[in-house]
Amino acid sequence: MNISDGNKVIGFKVLKYKGIIFDEWTKDENRYWAMICPNCLKQYEDRIDLEIDSSGTGCCSVRGCWQDDDNEIDMKYLDFDINGVEIIEETLEELIDKLKEREMTLDGISHEIEYRENTDDKGPGGWDDTLYEYTTEELEVIEKVWDDYK
Ligand SMILES: [Zn+2]
Numbered sequence: 001m002n003i004s005d006g007n008k009v010i011g012f013k014v015l016k017y018k019g020i021i022f023d024e025w026t027k028d029e030n031r032y033w034a035m036i037c038p039n040c041l042k043q044y045e046d047r048i049d050l051e052i053d054s055s056g057t058g059c060c061s062v063r064g065c066w067q068d069d070d071n072e073i074d075m076k077y078l079d080f081d082i083n084g085v086e087i088i089e090e091t092l093e094e095l096i097d098k099l100k101e102r103e104m105t106l107d108g109i110s111h112e113i114e115y116r117e118n119t120d121d122k123g124p125g126g127w128d129d130t131l132y133e134y135t136t137e138e139l140e141v142i143e144k145v146w147d148d149y150k
Contacts, residue, residue, distance in 0.1 A: 016086040018047040021063040032080040034061035053077035096149045
């Protein structure tokens with residue numbers, strides 16, 4: 001997370017590819033890849049049909065989609081043409097809009113922060129933020145400004 005001073009904008013990085021926004025991805029030495037579920041694939045296949053790889057596992061990487069793989073879901077790997085990849089920063093307002101779209105609430109965020117502070121499930125190095133989409137620090141910022149964006 002980057003906090004730019006002055007204008008209260010916080011950048012969360014997202015990957016933009018042919019107009020589609022992905023909120024998670026993996027970068028190998030010279031390529032990017034992500035996961036895509038059948039619904040998102042159907043929605044975007046005219047743009048990405050040549051880059052689909054074999055079946056994969058995990059959560060769909062398209063922003064706003066929370067489809068997990070299970071027995072009935074045929075998740076695909078999506079290889080990006082590296083020239084088409086753009087890493088952009090999402091503003092805090094866009095991020096909060098996204099969370100609201102997913103029916104996240106301020107109470108839900110407060111609850112998550114409280115849980116992380118009080119849980120016994122912290123492991124030897126403390127709470128491991130890297131396992132989650134947002135760090136505790138990020139959640140605290142989101143909580144603070146939640147009501148600023150209606
Ligand atoms: Zn999806």
